[in-house]
Amino acid sequence: MLGAIEAGGTKFVCAVGDDEGNIVERIQIPTTVPEETMEEVIAFFQKYPVESIGIGSFGPIDVNKESPTYGYITSTPKTAWKNYPFVRAIKDAFDIPVGFNTDVNAAALGEAKLGAAKGLDSCLYITVGTGIGAGAVVQGKLLQGLTHPEMGHILVRRHSEDQYAGKCPYHKDCLEGLAAGPAIEERWGEKGIQLSNREDVWNLEAYYIAQALMQYILILSPKKIILGGGVMKQKQVFTYIHNHLLQLVNGYVELPELSDYIVSPGLGDNAGITGSLLLAQEALLSKQTLQNS
Incomplete structure (x- = not known):
């Protein structure tokens, strides 16, 4: 067990x-x-x-x-x-x-092995909620360098009509500072769930997320992008993201059909805990391999 x-x-x-x-x-x-x-x-x-x-x-x-x-x-x-x-x-x-x-790397692992990216050797899992974080599977392995990825804190271009200073205590107007749940609430004065019918809210949110996705696509070229977290339960934002992303990429790279490429988690809210079970499995197999060598 x-x-x-x-x-x-x-x-x-x-x-x-x-x-x-x-x-x-x-x-x-x-x-x-x-x-x-x-x-x-x-x-x-x-x-x-x-x-x-x-x-x-x-x-x-x-x-x-x-x-x-x-x-x-x-x-x-x-x-x-x-x-x-x-x-x-x-x-x-x-x-x-x-x-x-x-937690986001665990979720990426879960989605790669058993979720929306099952059968693929690469994917990107991004959570947009209280914060923004991302985990990546590249050639079947979790991406790690000096440390783990911190993709939620990349810098994005500010929208010309957005006067909000940004919520991140380290960078103010990085991606997380402009697009995480607390930033939405502070900018608009209400929680995202209460703003479901506001096109301007979700179009601006998509403007920032699409910028991030363009950078991730150009650098990592993931075979599937999975967007999770509480903010992404506002499903209408996906269409706005697709539109902004197509404008940003402007034909420079060929993208798959975006409704199949940028998706919700196949494991739903269980992506992280399922991935953590897989981390446990990897740790056990690693120990067994050492014992048998």
Whole structure:
């Protein structure tokens, strides 16, 4: 049996399941402070004979296995979790293999193996919600360099009629600062769900997201783009994104039919937790390979 943790800024989803992504049981735990949240996390997994646990976590996190702070949540704005040794806490409790990556990378893995990009060796998963983040699978592997991708903080061109300063505490008007859920609410004075009928709201949102997609397409050339998160539940924004993207690309590269290329998650809200189960599977296989070598 495998364990999975999707660690978000507002809640932790914990689940047990199998290596095909089937979930046996799952619970949600509020994200408060590590002492409280992790006590409940550990108590949940103590009920099951889990062989490994996969973690898809909010970040930034340290995913460099050669680093002394590997497995840590690092410079997060959630101050109680800053420099928290996440992997070590799980290993101390269970002494089993632990897979560790970002929540969006986990979701990308889930969608690549079992969701909207199943059968493809590359995809891009982007979540647009409280923040904006992205994970990428390239040639069948999660993209990682010096650290994990932070695609939500790229710079985009400001719309000529948009006077909003931006919400990001680091960059103000980066993509996340202009297009994440809190930016929509602060700019327009209401939550996105209350603005469903406002064409101007979603056309502006699409203007920024399409710019980001153009850059990701030109750099990574993903075979499928999956847009998840709470903001993307406003399905009308997809058409606006398609229109802006076609104008931006302007025929420079040939794109597939956009309604098939830029899609919602095939796994719905389970993309992250399913991907975390797959991280657990990878960690277990890695241990078994080392033992047999």
